[in-house]
Amino acid sequence: MNEPELTRLLTRAAEDVRPTRPAGAGWERARRVRRARRAAGAAALAVALVAGGTAVLLHRSGPPPDTPAHPTVSPATSASPVQRPPATLDRLDDPLARIGDPAGDPLSARPIGRALALFQPIDPDTGEAGVVRVLGDDGVVRELDVVPLAPTRDADGNEAAPLKAGSLSPDGRTAAFAQPGDVVVVDLTDASVRHYPLAGYLEHVVWAGDRLLVGDNDTTYELDRRTGATRKLPVDPWELVVPEPVRVGDLLTLGGIEDSLAVRRFPAGGTPDRRLVTSGDLPPGYRLDEVYGRGWQRGDRIAQAGWTTTGTMRGGEGVAVVDVRTAAVTHLLDLGRDDLGKGCCQVLGWSADGAVLFRYDVGGLARWRPETGEVAWVARDVRGLVALAAG
Template sequence: MKEEDLARLLAVATEDIRPTHPASAGWERARRTRRNRRAAGAAAVAVVLLTGGTAVALRPADRPSPITPATPTASPVPSAAPVQRPPEQLTYPGDPLARLGDPVSASLSARPVRQALALYQPVDPGTGVEGRIRVLGDDGLVRDLDVVTPAKTRDADGNAAVPLKSSSLSPDGRTAAFAQTDEVIVVDLTTATVRHYPLKGYLEHVLWSGDRLFVGDNDTTYEVDRGTGAAREVSVSPWDVISPDPSVRTDTVLTLGGAPESLTLGRYTQSAAGTDRSSWPLDFRALPSGNRVDEFYGRGWQRGDQVARAGWLTTGSMSGLEGVAVLNAETGVVTRLLDLGRDRWKACCEVLGWDRDGALLLRHDPGGLLRWQPSTGAVTGVVRDLHGEVSLAAG
């Protein structure tokens, strides 16, 4: 018998014989079945992916999603009306400056301040008699300014006024200045020390520009070097000089004022190259027709590209209204008016400066302080019944 025939015979003979290890054989068949199924499944998935990928590749591309421009983290500021009015009833949400009316609890000489929030000189509304100047520190304590007693300011005609002015306190709250006849007094509130700088004239005006100090009488404005006491004349009206933004060092002085019907914004720069002076009329076209400023009073204050100053307004057909104007410091365009109405004591509503949030602080009779946010129109009370003069560490 050939070898091939023997192999065929053995194969036929063993076809019906069960395996000696049936469990092992069963597991082997199961493994083969699972392996075959996995292979088939993988093939099917590959076909689906290939088909889908081909379809995606052949399908026209969707338009890309629009890109949203980056927005500031702060919420957008609503655009308020150009002519605004306070609410009938003011709210007083609480403010550190409300402690200006607290009684004196220490003397400055005994407890100098780290920083003053405000100066306050009370004046009796009935008699007109003024009290001593007080210092409100950032610790909330009210101190008596005991290291010096400035006299009343006087003009050439003998008219007198209390020595504390709205711009007496430096923007950093560390120094105070008081105009006097033939001198200016400078007090370091952090050390309770006093310096006297001699100057000529019936001096009434003081204001700060960073470390620079401007002092003036009716006709002349001086710039005083605090280190040496040296002074030079600056040819601008001391009544109309704007308190500059304390965060910006500049040699330019802005003025705002003029007679009714000819109000102007001026710019004055004095340098080694000479003097540069320019001015242009105020522009009221951004306001509704019939709204304007007739005359300014009090100190004007700059913050960035904005200037604010109190004055008498005309809104619609009514004139002689007390109010505040905000204008662009570069163009002279008046952008906002705050209408505070009539029948108030004259020059009731002097601006005292800007706060860090871009709101204006101003006087409000009888004897109160207001906070006005021109960008939103919000007006809230700060303190009631504060009769007298106030100077804030604001700019």
């Protein structure tokens, strides 16, 4: 066996090592990878914290943050297709920086006009999930006290925290939670709760505009919130891309491994279309091998986290932008693999001004502008699961 073959073998073996402190969302990632690699019998556990994107300025109360907020400096005026974050990120003044604040009033006592985010703290040592909190557009964090939420469960008995990446509606007025045999929908503006019975091991919720999609192990349902009726959709619930709220059309999925990684389009009443993902204009030796977490659409682009090949190194962490029309990777943020947990950097959505929001470092929320290469902090020390209003 020559040296390159040995290097590839050791890299493959290292990819299946579990992180030392998995969070609750890691259970969800592990189940997805087991299915994707069923033929090889491999499973990977990701430490991933989930969510979607928004950017609205709020009035701040209380003392200023420990780190002075100031704009980031763009590392390039015309960024290359492959980019890397600077060693030290600047911090932006953003309302989402308050996402980890302690909860004040309960939601039942003080409903909101609109939520910017939902947050469920996770104990980093035990993996135990706390009560879901709501960050309102008034800058106040409330506790979601109107309904008890149980962990989701799969057919093998694995549990995960109830807050998912797609739980918050694009307008920030409604929250949805998959529950065992049940879908819970909370109107955040009046704190009312509605239950929709649905059989199955429900794990996913995704808003497609005002449509609510719910998924179990291998089936996606569209739930009619007026009647409670459901219909099956021919899309994989794990690979389903969150549509852009203002222009919901055909549903998209992004999934597969290496040479089978593909974008699939599911037109209503039409024949599905499949395009294999290519490296586009990336330099030779660079490619997107596999994706994880949830993909998020904006126009003709999908942003999603994944594992990459960068030059001679496999298994690196990255964030990619894929052109829906051609399935080519147009931009790749190369995050490397040193000091990063496997599956560290899930995409959270697009901000209103066109930046990609993603998890970075432990508990960090960052934003990346593919066109310029800017990367900056939005929030730090947010230890838990996050869902943002993607509108």
